[in-house]
Amino acid sequence: MQWPVVTGVDGSAESLAAAEWAAREAVRRELPLRLLHVRNWHPGRGEGESAPAARRALARQRLRQAEQRVRAGCPEVRVDTEQVEGPATQALVAAAGHAEVLALGSRGLSGVAGFLVGSVALGVVARAERPVVLVRAGEEAADEHYPADDGGPSTRSGLRDVVLGIDLADPSDEVIEFAFNEARLRDARLRVVHAWQEPGPLTLGPGEVGLTAGPRQADEWRGFLSAVLQPWHDKYADVRLLETLTEGRPSGVLVRAATGAGLLVVGHRLTDRPVGPRTGQVTHAAMHHVGCPVAVVPHW
Template sequence: MLPPVIAGVDGSAESLAAAEWAAREAVRRDRPLRLVHAWNWHPRQGAGEPATAAQRYLGRRALRQAEDRIRRTCPGAKLDDEQIEGPATTALLRAAACADLLVLGSRGLSGFTGFLIGSVALGVVARATTPVVLVREGEEASDEHLSADDGSPSVRTGYRDVVLGIDLGDPCDEVIEFAFEAARVRGARLRVVHAWQTPSPPGLGPGEVGLVNGPEQADEWLAFLTAVLNQWRDKYPEVEVAETVTEGRARSVLVRAATGASLLVVGRRMTERPAGPRIGPITHAAIHHAGCPVAVVPHE
């Protein structure tokens, strides 16, 4: 059986939006959809079995609410569900280990709610070995599509761009492939964005791009980006690709580029640090400030 697309639900508005987005993505990828609700029972609380029964009831209600919404809006999804016992971060990571993709709800700049309280959601993103997509409250199917000719929202028009933020100092195959595949299943254009800043003279070596002036640097970066993408163009000939190199801070450039996109794709290096896993400042800015769903793709 193909690995499913998994959505975490807790009854909140953002988790319902995430579940609906996950259903559409499962159909696009021809994958089953699994809804999961994480709950945590602590025997030391003294509530015992009644507390467990209450938590299971609330979990069942949250799952049923999400199921009803998906059956109305995305009847083609092949759907099942389960309740998983926490702690929430551990439970979601365990579920994600067998998934094609994990989808969670997000309030963007306002943080996360429900069982996705800040540290939980960020902990999942920072530790997951599977791509995680964060979907904001209020996301609807029409938000992924271009407006109709009269400017009104539509689900019958083509998809908006998929945007890939790429670091040409460390272009990662897993991240690039995820973005190309996301564009392919949507029939969307892939817009690949690289932000560059002129390095200080002490950091330069012979022949480095930073030795030339601004316009020439942009041309050099663009040529490098085109070379990196050539093999992926050959692998995905049906995907239209547009490259952009912009001078500026990567986090600001990327958030601006995601305006009006259907999906923003960023990477996260799976490197354990003394202080524990980190998502990095660019990914952190993307998941808090981008106005579209954000896919965080782990890589070595």
């Protein structure tokens, strides 16, 4: 069964950018788009009888605004709208469970501070069992494409790379296949990035020793990466693939690698441990410092 592409709409610039991205994704996947607005309800506030009606009216207004935006950019997209009661995080996690992809907005910050990912988006990413894509405010259709020959923005040029950050110590089939499929849908190159570090006292496990170093260790990682990707390259034979190994801290390597990309794909391991929802260091850095849309794909 294929579900729709879903996006959360709250009237903000970042949610409208996410809605437009989600519309393009729905067209690529030949799926309908569902615009979802969560009406937050706060029990015990002593609201008057008119408050629920006012919330519904505001929700309709925001959904109409988002629908107009997505139809202007993607007139061929099939759209439906839905209102649900909050709290927002729980409602969006539930919606993600019946979505091929859930798109949410993230707000841009100035300078090198990166992007502000709100508590709702962070909570959804940490709990959702389906892929969640974070889209920055200001993201436009032309940002997915390479510049035109004159250097200006274009929606007719080729689509930028899909970048996959892969952890060869724990490669996930769900994450890898999502990235290959996205590259196929876009007819874009898939650039797979793995960061490795020479073993040292702080990186070796108990009883482990560093048997190789330098170029020889890089060659071993390269062979392992090719072996992991080969079944997927066979399945998606039409996807242009570039394998990249870089020595360095994974979070920094991945943020740099995503510069100029159309989409970054990272994984998030779900856990049953009662320690509260959280994302790993690399995924956290990607969500906060990568400028292109970031797809966080959960896996067990």
